[in-house]
Amino acid sequence: MIATQPKASIKGGEFLIKETSAQQVFIPEEFTEEQRMIAATCREFLEREIWPRLDEIDNAKSPELISSLMDKAGELGLLGTSVPAEYEGFGMNFNTSMLVAEVTGAGHSFSVALSAHTGIGTLPIVYYGNEEQKAKYLPKLATGEWKAAYCLTEPDSGSDANSGKTKATLSEDGKFYVLNGQKMWITNGGFADIYIVFAKVDDGSGQADKNLSAFIVERSYEGITMNEPEHKMGIKGSDTRQIFFNDVKVPVENLLSERGNGFKIAVNILNIGRIKLGVAAVGGSKEVINNAIRYANERKQFKTPISQFGAIKHKLAEMAVKVYASESASYRAGQNIDDLIEDLKAQGMEDGAAKLKALEQFAIECAIMKVHGSEALDYVVDEGVQVYGGMGYSADAPMDRSYRDARINRIFEGTNEINRMLVVDMLLKRAMKGELDLMGPAMAVAKEIMSIPDFSVEEEEGLFFAEKKVIRNLKKAALMVAGAAVQKFMMNLSDEQEILMNIADMVIEIYAAESALLRVEKLIGIKGEEALTLQKQLALVYLHEAVEKVNNAGRAAITSFAEGDELRGMLMGLKRFTKIEPMNLKDARRQIADAMVAENKYIF
Numbered sequence: 001m002i003a004t005q006p007k008a009s010i011k012g013g014e015f016l017i018k019e020t021s022a023q024q025v026f027i028p029e030e031f032t033e034e035q036r037m038i039a040a041t042c043r044e045f046l047e048r049e050i051w052p053r054l055d056e057i058d059n060a061k062s063p064e065l066i067s068s069l070m071d072k073a074g075e076l077g078l079l080g081t082s083v084p085a086e087y088e089g090f091g092m093n094f095n096t097s098m099l100v101a102e103v104t105g106a107g108h109s110f111s112v113a114l115s116a117h118t119g120i121g122t123l124p125i126v127y128y129g130n131e132e133q134k135a136k137y138l139p140k141l142a143t144g145e146w147k148a149a150y151c152l153t154e155p156d157s158g159s160d161a162n163s164g165k166t167k168a169t170l171s172e173d174g175k176f177y178v179l180n181g182q183k184m185w186i187t188n189g190g191f192a193d194i195y196i197v198f199a200k201v202d203d204g205s206g207q208a209d210k211n212l213s214a215f216i217v218e219r220s221y222e223g224i225t226m227n228e229p230e231h232k233m234g235i236k237g238s239d240t241r242q243i244f245f246n247d248v249k250v251p252v253e254n255l256l257s258e259r260g261n262g263f264k265i266a267v268n269i270l271n272i273g274r275i276k277l278g279v280a281a282v283g284g285s286k287e288v289i290n291n292a293i294r295y296a297n298e299r300k301q302f303k304t305p306i307s308q309f310g311a312i313k314h315k316l317a318e319m320a321v322k323v324y325a326s327e328s329a330s331y332r333a334g335q336n337i338d339d340l341i342e343d344l345k346a347q348g349m350e351d352g353a354a355k356l357k358a359l360e361q362f363a364i365e366c367a368i369m370k371v372h373g374s375e376a377l378d379y380v381v382d383e384g385v386q387v388y389g390g391m392g393y394s395a396d397a398p399m400d401r402s403y404r405d406a407r408i409n410r411i412f413e414g415t416n417e418i419n420r421m422l423v424v425d426m427l428l429k430r431a432m433k434g435e436l437d438l439m440g441p442a443m444a445v446a447k448e449i450m451s452i453p454d455f456s457v458e459e460e461e462g463l464f465f466a467e468k469k470v471i472r473n474l475k476k477a478a479l480m481v482a483g484a485a486v487q488k489f490m491m492n493l494s495d496e497q498e499i500l501m502n503i504a505d506m507v508i509e510i511y512a513a514e515s516a517l518l519r520v521e522k523l524i525g526i527k528g529e530e531a532l533t534l535q536k537q538l539a540l541v542y543l544h545e546a547v548e549k550v551n552n553a554g555r556a557a558i559t560s561f562a563e564g565d566e567l568r569g570m571l572m573g574l575k576r577f578t579k580i581e582p583m584n585l586k587d588a589r590r591q592i593a594d595a596m597v598a599e600n601k602y603i604f
Contacts, residue, residue: 010336012362013427015511016475017441019468022521026095026335028327029523035096042103045076050107054401057109057237063190063229066113066239067147074144078104079118083126084351087138094341094355095334098279102330105280106287108405109237115280116187117141119273121148124196124214127352128257128265133216137194149192151183151217151243152266162263166199166245167208168215170252177201177215177255179223179248189226189241193219197245198262212262216254223248234404271359273413275366278373279330281409285323285380288402289602292316292387295397297600299389306387307597310586315383316596317541317589322376324538324604329372329515333365364426367419368508374409374416381406420504421497427507428486428493442483445476449573463521463529467543470580471514474550477577478506481557484570488561502557506550513539513546534595537588538604544580551578 010024031039049072050057057065073079081097083089092100104111122141125133140146157164166181179199186195195217200208217224227242257265293316296307306312337358344354359366385392385399392399410416431438482503489496516539524532554574562570596603 010339011436012336013364013430013436015514016427016478016507017436017438019472020514020518022518022525025332025515025518025522027519027522028331029526031099035099038092038096039099039103041076042078042100045073045078046104046107050110054108054237058401060237063188063239066110066237067191069110070113070117070147071144073114074142078114079122079144080142081118082123083138083142087134087142089138089142094338094358095331098276098330098334101276102279102283102327105283108401109235111280111284112235112238113188115273115276116150117148119276120150120269121188121192121194121196123272124150124256124265124269125216127268127356128214128261129216132253133256137216140193146193147188147191149186149188149195150269151186151195151197153185154182155184161198161266162212164198164200164212166197167202168199168213168250169202171249174252176249176251179215179217179245179250182242182244184242185230186241186243187238189243190229190239195219195243196256198266201259209260211260212266213259214256214262214265215250216256217245217248217250221248221250232408234401234407268356268359270413271363271366274370274419275330275333277409277413278326278369278371279334281373281377281406282323282327282330284402284406285319285326285377286602288377288380288384288399289316289319289323289596291398291402292319292384293596293602294600295388295391297597307593310590312387313590313593313597314586315387317592319380319383320592320596320602320604321538321541321545321589322379323602324535325512325516325542326369326373326376328519329365329512330369332515332518333362333369336365337362364423365511367414367422367426368511370413371416371419371423371504372508372512374406374412377406377409417497417501420501420508421494423504423507424482424500425494427482438479438482442479445480445573446483448476449480449569449576463524464517466581467517467540470543470547471510471517473577473579474506474510474513474547477550477554477574478503478510480570480573480577481506481554484566485557485561496560499557499560502553502560505553509546509549509553513543516542534592535604537592540583541585541588541592544583544585547578547580551575554578
């Protein structure tokens with residue numbers, strides 16, 4: 001592995017081939033007092049306005065309730081977190097906006113409405129709007145006077161967003177684009193005042209552009225109609241509709257960015273949505289854990305609180321382990337984005353361009369965190385139902401709503417399958433462009449597995465010396481499998497989706513495990529090892545589980561394409577690279593669970 005790099009020079013995806021030191025990562029414990037106050041404001045808003053009204057929100061027959069709650073959030077400044085100060089926003093840095101997303105992520109349907117407005121609804125104008133568009137729309141969006149929605153998905157274009165059929169035809173006088181088409185699954189559709197609409201421009205010849213363009217469309221424009229709200233499995237209080245555009249005249253000055261730039265806008269805005277969805281899932285998970293712990297302490301069987309039974313302790317601890325790793329990785333990536341933004345601005349790049357460039361650079365990590373966070377939440381809510389037992393299946397208990405509301409997150413912002421394939425696709429494309437040297441380390445690993453293993457005993461040096469070696473070896477395992485798959489399939493690798501997802505699972509687990517370990521190492525440097533016994537257990541339990549998952553995913557990939565001596569050699573290499581000294585995971589989990597049970601809440 002190559003030596004560590006300064007913060008500003010870290011590239012997206014580079015964690016797979018370079019060492020990261022604990023001092024290079026940001027950890028949640030480093031948030032300032034001001035940032036903690038912002039988080040407290042968000043939580044107080046949920047406690048006062050949202051949680052007491054969850055049933056009312058879910059059963060509302062019209063969007064007025066959610067809209068009025070958005071107004072109250074706007075009064076507190078929660079809608080302007082990412083809007084620059086000159087447009088009546090707060091201009092928070094990226095990791096602070098991540099913190100807001102985490103805390104409000106426990107708001108069920110409301111959090112969906114909030115994130116759609118502040119993220120995909122507002123940010124296209126923040127990042128791509130011209131000065132006139134920003135001045136006209138952002139102050140109203142920041143205060144909540146106007147609400148926003150994002151119109152990309154169509155009945156025949158979901159994951160393949162660029163195949164949309166909505167057309168925008170330039171009028172003969174050149175003053176309007178005439179919009180015709182249908183959009184579906186539009187969050188906030190029923191009460192939004194503006195829509196960010198994606199369409200292909202037809203200049204009148206009948207031949208539409210190959211790529212999408214984006215438009216700011218005001219609700220007041222004639223020709224906009226919509227269906228009744230969709231009936232959904234979960235997030236029932238979120239207003240989700242089909243919207244129809246029938247000869248809607250959109251002034252040419254409402255074209256966002258340049259003609260044909262819509263797909264790029266969609267991709268970059270979705271990068272933000274992905275990582276924020278991942279961290280919002282962390283916030284949702286923590287609240288589910290709190291409920292599960294409280295119930296486990298109250299519910300008695302055989303005259304004993306069920307929180308004292310080993311099977312329940314295992315569940316509570318596993319919830320915490322997954323969430324701790326996801327949180328650690330989320331803010332690590334968020335700070336990488338912030339650091340690059342500041343570095344680019346110092347080099348003279350304009351603020352909006354710097355933010356877009358930084359988000360594009362860390363698109364791999366954004367996809368990783370979307371998958372990891374949403375699947376951690378799914379695990380947590382499923383086990384939350386199990387902790388509640390029969391009551392978990394009752395609509396009168398909180399797990400019913402949590403279970404149903406969580407499921408959409410593996411579909412939102414690109415399905416987890418799409419995001420897994422994106423992780424590998426982006427890594428390989430950057431390697432081919434020479435932006436990431438994956439081939440050098442992959443070839444070194446291939447050479448290593450053909451050589452006689454080094455059985456010499458290394459002298460341990462530094463905290464987590466052995467665990468960091470495990471992480472290095474897991475990276476070698478991923479590079480070995482990816483390198484062999486590329487050699488085997490070349491340009492046809494994109495057709496081998498199962499193998500791509502196996503490789504992605506290896507990469508995702510490596511990033512999460514390393515992030516948790518680095519967080520604890522940095523904390524120990526601040527507080528000392530004695531104070532961090534439980535956090536060490538969290539990181540080590542996750543690492544042991546990650547080793548097993550990397551092994552399983554690697555084996556599934558290798559046996560899909562290798563044969564004979566190559567198969568045997570790669571399986572031997574995989575076995576070598578997925579070794580870890582055993583530890584008593586049962587006792588570690590019990591310590592984690594006991595500490596939370598004693599405090600009656602998630603404590604990390």
